[in-house]
Structure formats: structure tokens, C-alpha cells
Amino acid sequence: MKLSEKILLGRWFPFLLLLIMICTWAIQLPQVGFYLDDWVSLSGYDQGGYQALLDYSINDSRPVIMAWVLSMDFKIAGTSKIAWQIYSLFWRFLAGVISWALIRRLWLECKEIAAISAILFSIFPFFKHQALSITYNQIWMQYPVILGSFLLTAAAIQTQNMRKRIPLFLISAVLSAFQLLVTEYYLTLELLRIGIIWFALRPQKLAIKKRIQKTILYELPFLFIFFAYFFYRFFIMPKLIHDRNELEILQQTDGVLSMVVFVIQRMIQYITESVWGIWYRSINPANFDLTKKNTQAACAVGFLIAVLIFLILFRLRKKKQLFSDTIDSREIFLLGMAAAVIGFLPGIAIDKTPSSTFLYHDRFLIPSFWGISLSIAAAAATCLNGNVKKILILAALCGISTFFQIQNSATYRYAWESQQKFQWQMKWRVPDLQENTAILGDAIIASYMGGWADGGMVFEMYGKNTGHKPTPYWYFNMSGKDFWQEIREGLPLGYTTKMFETNMDSKNSVVITKPEWDRCLWLLDEADLKNPYIDPKMKELIPYQNKSRILYNSDYQMPTEIFGSDFRHDWCYYYEKAALAVDLGDYETVFRLHDEAIANGYNMLKPVEMTPFIRGAAMSGNWEQAAQWTIDASIEPHITWEYFKNLWELLFRDTVDSPARSAALEKITSVIQP
Known part of the structure; x- marks a missing residue:
């Protein structure tokens, strides 16, 4: 067997997939950090332990098991930013490997579709927030769990050894229940198991009626788990805590007809984003600037990945008929389409659209990534003529995906640098603070931050593991209308969000302006009453500046695995x-x-x-x-x-x-x- 055949069609494929993911992410990985809700979980766990994660889980309308899973994740990855980035990407890699194994088991003759779909799936574009390694880690972890459950179900059906079959089914059921209890992202994707069972039964060459009966029989335990969770999640849990993810589909429609219209409208939006939006955003001309080194690097690496895949497939085309239009490829296409459409439903049910109109709504397309990847690879076999054309298109899509991920990582790299400027300039100027000190700032600290994230980051900067309630340090953004009444009337600065609760004397404040590209972080004082470079509103806060809250001679150091040991001088x-x-x-x-x-x-x-x-x-x-x-x-x-x-x-x-x-x-x- 030739090398190209071994690494794409043989058991060496996971190494090829790992190489592609390394080329896509590794260079920038050390330069990205924590963002948005990452800081909630990180500071909560580091300062308040498991109880903080439990409080967060309940506040976020998540099952208690999510807090347990997250605490286990912290025991594995710790609080190291690079460890979390690798840990999150590991789940994407594992999901790709399991997807490859699942398709090979169900359709042994379609190894090339299994491989290319796994590559596309593992580096799939559109979702812009892979760098939020803690926030979305549970979602990426669920993918290999549910696909692993599918794989074990297929393996159980196809094994002739009853001693193996029962344990395989039991483990598959446990994995199904586990992933449902973490988050609801893959709730409807669980229903795809019916198709997995149907295709797993094909080698038995059963009559249609008998095959239907066996499919139902094997599916029944999983349907019981599905409906038990569904009843708990949407009928019992909302009575216990506030549900931030209510089924909007039931509340915003009048009658069956309007509900059908609503679903069709949302489905069109999801399909449009899947077919066109994903790829358009990946090569968005507005972000394509070849004068930037990052764009040049993204183009170069994307091109090399595309060439690598093209050369491997091109060498194989004479020895093996690749991407043939067979009944197997058509079945994979149908399964992929079903997986994509079913994956749309959780987002549709809570009335979320996966578009750029809201920065973080693209996450609702994640459950459909696997199905879309399968559909693309199988569509090349069923809809295109000529091996070279098929190879060119699939290689190009892999290259575009790599290009997108590198370009996207750069935005988070820049955002982390902005955070680090704040973190270290603040640390150099204010070595330590007394507990229950408020930091009054003039704006959100950096991109992909805001509100609770800024506060969580400052809490982690100065926190000494004394607990999360009351929260002893917090950053208050004074650029809007919030908190001004408390300041002017001398009232406590109270702010409750997620698992955090602040209750600080407004007199115990330090007043700063955040660093920008053309200035440093400034701790304001009387001289700044005439400072022409700051917002007049910030000047109103200068009389509340209380430098006695600063512990100048403290030897306290910020955690190096999070913030680093120093920043450029x-x-x-x-x-x-x-x-x-x-x-x-x-x-x-x-x-x-x-x-x-x-x-x-x-x-x-x-x-x-x-x-x-x-x-x-x-x-x-x-x-x-x-x-x-x-x-x-x-x-x-x-x-x-x-x-x-x-x-x-x-x-x-x-x-x-x-x-x-x-x-x-x-x-x-x-x-x-x-």
C-alpha cells in the first residue's frame, strides 16, 4: 500500500488529520487567551471552586451535571490558557476521528468520503469563536460523545457476539444520556440514531418490514432516554429555575399554520447560511487584505493544505475510483442532509438565527457541522462529473476552511494582546488592591469582552481565593448610564450577574482609563481635571479616586499560567x-x-x-x-x-x-x- 493510500484511506488517517489541525491552529495558539464567558468560569472556579461553577450552571439554566463536567475539565486543563486551547481542539480532533470511523463502519467502500468529511468537519469554518476555549468546550466535547455513541450502537448491531453486544449498547446509552445532560445543543441530533441503526442493519439483508421492526426495537431505549430528558428539561426544570432558553417557537406563533411558516422561514435562513453564508464569510473580501502578514500566512497555509489534499487524492485516482456515484455515497448524502437539518432545530426552537446580525449566534449552527461536512463530501460523488473536478473542489474547500481559521484566530490574538496591555499596565501601576475595591473604567477593556467578562478578569487579576460571594474586586464600565446614581449619591456599588455579587462602598474606588493604541492606562488624579484626552464624564469621577485602596508594597503576583510572567517593556x-x-x-x-x-x-x-x-x-x-x-x-x-x-x-x-x-x-x- 502506497503512503498516500495509507494516510488517507488507511489507519494512518488520524495522523493526517492531526497534521492539518496543527497547521491550522498551532502557530497562533500560544498567543490567544481567555475571553468573555471564559473569565466567568475561570475566575469563578479559581476563586470560588466547584460551588461557583454550580451557581453559574443554575443561573445559566443548565443541568447540574454541567458544573461537574466543567470542574473535571479544570482538573485536567488547570487554568493555563494554552492548555485550554489544546484541550478544546482535542475534542474537535477526536470528533473528526470518530466521524471517520463511523462512516467507514457503515460504508466500508467509501473511505475517501469518510476521510474528507472528517477533515472538513474538524476545521469547519463559519463559527468564529473557537478561541473561547472554556465557554464552548462542553459543546465540542459533546460532539465526540454523541458520535461515539452512534459508533457503539452501530458496532453493537453488527457484532455477532452477544457478550460484546450488550455492553456496547449500555455504554452507547450512557453516552447518549450524558451528552444530553450537559447542554441541549445536540438534543435533536440524537434522533439521527434511527438512521444510524437503519444503515447498520443493511449487511444483514433483512426484508424491509423486518428491518423496520429491528430499527424500532434498537431505537426504543434511546427514545426513552430522549423523551425522559425532554420532559425534565422543558416541563420540570423551568418550574425549578428561570429558563433562559425557552421554546420561543411555542410562544411567538398563533396556530399550527403560523408555526409551520415560522419554521420554514428559519429553516431557509439556516440552509442559506449553510450552503452560501459559510463560504462567503470564510473569504469575505472585506477581511481579505494581502498587505497584512497574517492574511499572507493564512493564504499560504490554506494553499498548502489544499495542495496536500489534492496531491494525495490525485495520486489515488488511478488506483481507486474515488467519489463514485454509488448507492453508498447517496446514502451518506441523505444521512448528512438529515443530520444538518436536524441539527438546525435547537436554534430554530429558541428563535436564533446563525448570521452575523448577532456576534455569537453562529454557535447555533455547530450541531449541523457534521451533517454539512458529510453532505459536501458525498455531494461531490453524487452531483459532480470527473474525478479531477471533484478533487479540486474538495481540496479547495479544505484550503478555504484553513484560511478562515487562521484569519479568525488573528482577531483573537489581537484581542488578547489588548487585554494583556490592560492587565500588565494595571499591575505595574496598581500592584495590589484591598478587598472590596471597585475599579471605575471608561470603556469595555477589549474586543470579545464586556460587562461580566471585564469584572471576572479583574477579579482573577487581584483575587486571592477568598471566595466569589461577595465578589471582592470588580471592574465597572462607566461609559454608559449605569452606576452613576450610586456614585453621585454615595450608595453601594451593587452588581449581580452570573455567579458574582458585588456590594462595594463607592468611596472605595480607583478611577482609570484603559490603554489604547496611542496612550497608556491612566490612573486619574487632580491633574486630569484638565486632561484634554479623556471623556469629560470621567473627570467627574476623579474626586472619588481613593489611592489608599492601593497596596503599593504587596508582593502579590498574578497567576503566570493565565497572565504570563511579564509583558513587553x-x-x-x-x-x-x-x-x-x-x-x-x-x-x-x-x-x-x-x-x-x-x-x-x-x-x-x-x-x-x-x-x-x-x-x-x-x-x-x-x-x-x-x-x-x-x-x-x-x-x-x-x-x-x-x-x-x-x-x-x-x-x-x-x-x-x-x-x-x-x-x-x-x-x-x-x-x-x-
Whole structure:
């Protein structure tokens, strides 16, 4: 057997699949982190243990088993971001391998369809949030579980050994019940087992009536599990807790006819996204910029994967009739179509559309990925003419899928970098905080974050495993209308979400603006009352700044497996450290940091970022240097004069008069006047 035959049609295929997934994800894997609900589970578990996960599960209308599963996941992956990324991708890989084994068992002569559909399935595009490794890990874990259950059912039917058949059926049933109890994503896909059983019975060459009878007989235990769960989930559980995933299909329709119209409308949307939307979004021209290195790399790797698959298939085409239009390929196509349509139903039932109109709705197409992949591979055999054409199209689709995943990973890589800028600049400026301290910020911290995610991240940054209720640290986004009444009236800052509960004295706050591409993180003070670069609303919060909440001399370190051991020392490192040194009265360090920054080629991003150095010079009595740095910073005097005027007034307030001080003021007169 030739190498190409071994790695595609033989038992070496899992190694080929692993290679393709490594090429698709491995390069960027160390540079992505945690996002959105990842922080909820991560900070909850790390700070509050299993009880926090249980509280989250109940709040999220999930069965209790989800909390247990997630706690087991944490015991395996820990809190390491790269471990979680690998762990989540492992389930996708395992699902691909099991899919390959299942199709080979049911249709032994269609090994090429089994292989190509498994590749497409494992790197399938459209879903943009693979990087949310904790949030969606349970969903990816369920895929190999339900496919494994299908495989065991088929194996049980086809074995002649009764001693093996009963255990295989029992394990298959346990896996079916288990995956249903984790989440409802694959609820309707469970019904596809009827088709699996039907095709598994084919080698027995039974009469149609007898085959139907056996199919029903084998399906009955699984139908019992299905309806038992269905009754519990939709009739008992909603009476116990609030159900955030109600069956909207029953509430938004009037009569059977309108319900049918509703389902047809949603089905058209799902099918459209499956047939066209998936591939259009994968090569969206708006995101196709060959001047970017990431796009160049995505094109190169996608092209190489496509060429690899094309060459393997091309070498095999003479030895074996690939993708033949046979009864087997047609059956796979029908099974794939059924799996895709059935996979649409959970999203339709709760009235969710898998489109870009809502950033995270594409997850409702995940249950149909397997069916779509099967349909595509089988359609090449049943609908296209010519081996070369079939090979070209399938190889191209695999290349496009790889391209999409690499491009998509880059957006999360950039988002994680934005988070890290916040995390480390905050840590450099505020080494530690007393418990029950609120961080008042001016915006969502980064892309794929917000609300509870920002708070969960800050909780994990400063938390010391003292529990999640009440939550001792939290980030409050003050860019909207929330929390302003509490601040202005001196009321407690109470915020309850997921498993978190905050109840903080609004006086126990630190006020910051998050870092941007053109500025560092700023801990605001009196000088910023005239800062032209911040939102006027943030200036209202400056009187509530309470630096006494900062523990300057704490040796507390953020968990390195999450945040890393350090971040690059650019200008913002020197700025934050200098501002910290000023608070500590360590003016010698301020001068050293400035000299190091200049020596390393760094300079201020915004004029106001020279403030700690000006302060350090002034407070140490080096007024000439303070004046010179003020002049150097005045590159936009038309908008900064008032800021520096206010800064020097504060410096004069806090220092004693001297000839040097007067001379310095005289020197900067031109930059503190309009």
C-alpha cells in the first residue's frame, strides 16, 4: 500500500488529520487567551471552586451535571490558557476521528468520503469563536460523545457476539444520556440514531418490514432516554429555575399554520447560511487584505493544505475510483442532509438565527457541522462529473476552511494582546488592591469582552481565593448610564450577574482609563481635571479616586499560567512604573526609568504621560529638569496648555518656594498660556 493510500484511506488517517489541525491552529495558539464567558468560569472556579461553577450552571439554566463536567475539565486543563486551547481542539480532533470511523463502519467502500468529511468537519469554518476555549468546550466535547455513541450502537448491531453486544449498547446509552445532560445543543441530533441503526442493519439483508421492526426495537431505549430528558428539561426544570432558553417557537406563533411558516422561514435562513453564508464569510473580501502578514500566512497555509489534499487524492485516482456515484455515497448524502437539518432545530426552537446580525449566534449552527461536512463530501460523488473536478473542489474547500481559521484566530490574538496591555499596565501601576475595591473604567477593556467578562478578569487579576460571594474586586464600565446614581449619591456599588455579587462602598474606588493604541492606562488624579484626552464624564469621577485602596508594597503576583510572567517593556511600562514611584516618593527611580526609556528608544505617546517625570523632578527639587520636560511635552500646546498650567499649580501647592522654582515657572510661561 502506497503512503498516500495509507494516510488517507488507511489507519494512518488520524495522523493526517492531526497534521492539518496543527497547521491550522498551532502557530497562533500560544498567543490567544481567555475571553468573555471564559473569565466567568475561570475566575469563578479559581476563586470560588466547584460551588461557583454550580451557581453559574443554575443561573445559566443548565443541568447540574454541567458544573461537574466543567470542574473535571479544570482538573485536567488547570487554568493555563494554552492548555485550554489544546484541550478544546482535542475534542474537535477526536470528533473528526470518530466521524471517520463511523462512516467507514457503515460504508466500508467509501473511505475517501469518510476521510474528507472528517477533515472538513474538524476545521469547519463559519463559527468564529473557537478561541473561547472554556465557554464552548462542553459543546465540542459533546460532539465526540454523541458520535461515539452512534459508533457503539452501530458496532453493537453488527457484532455477532452477544457478550460484546450488550455492553456496547449500555455504554452507547450512557453516552447518549450524558451528552444530553450537559447542554441541549445536540438534543435533536440524537434522533439521527434511527438512521444510524437503519444503515447498520443493511449487511444483514433483512426484508424491509423486518428491518423496520429491528430499527424500532434498537431505537426504543434511546427514545426513552430522549423523551425522559425532554420532559425534565422543558416541563420540570423551568418550574425549578428561570429558563433562559425557552421554546420561543411555542410562544411567538398563533396556530399550527403560523408555526409551520415560522419554521420554514428559519429553516431557509439556516440552509442559506449553510450552503452560501459559510463560504462567503470564510473569504469575505472585506477581511481579505494581502498587505497584512497574517492574511499572507493564512493564504499560504490554506494553499498548502489544499495542495496536500489534492496531491494525495490525485495520486489515488488511478488506483481507486474515488467519489463514485454509488448507492453508498447517496446514502451518506441523505444521512448528512438529515443530520444538518436536524441539527438546525435547537436554534430554530429558541428563535436564533446563525448570521452575523448577532456576534455569537453562529454557535447555533455547530450541531449541523457534521451533517454539512458529510453532505459536501458525498455531494461531490453524487452531483459532480470527473474525478479531477471533484478533487479540486474538495481540496479547495479544505484550503478555504484553513484560511478562515487562521484569519479568525488573528482577531483573537489581537484581542488578547489588548487585554494583556490592560492587565500588565494595571499591575505595574496598581500592584495590589484591598478587598472590596471597585475599579471605575471608561470603556469595555477589549474586543470579545464586556460587562461580566471585564469584572471576572479583574477579579482573577487581584483575587486571592477568598471566595466569589461577595465578589471582592470588580471592574465597572462607566461609559454608559449605569452606576452613576450610586456614585453621585454615595450608595453601594451593587452588581449581580452570573455567579458574582458585588456590594462595594463607592468611596472605595480607583478611577482609570484603559490603554489604547496611542496612550497608556491612566490612573486619574487632580491633574486630569484638565486632561484634554479623556471623556469629560470621567473627570467627574476623579474626586472619588481613593489611592489608599492601593497596596503599593504587596508582593502579590498574578497567576503566570493565565497572565504570563511579564509583558513587553515599552513606553507604558516606564510610564506606569514612574507614576508608581512618584506615589512612593522614590524620585531617584523616576529619573532612572526615564533614562532607560530614552535609551531603549521609547518616548511619550501622549503629552500628559510626561507628568510622573515632571512631578518626580519637581518634588526632588530639580526644577530646571521639570521645566525642560514640560517644554518637551508641549507638542500640542493649543490643547495641553491648560493641563500643564493646572499641573504646575498643583506642584506649587505641594512644594515650598525657592528661586529655582520661580525660575522654572518663568521658563515655561509660554506653554501654560493659551
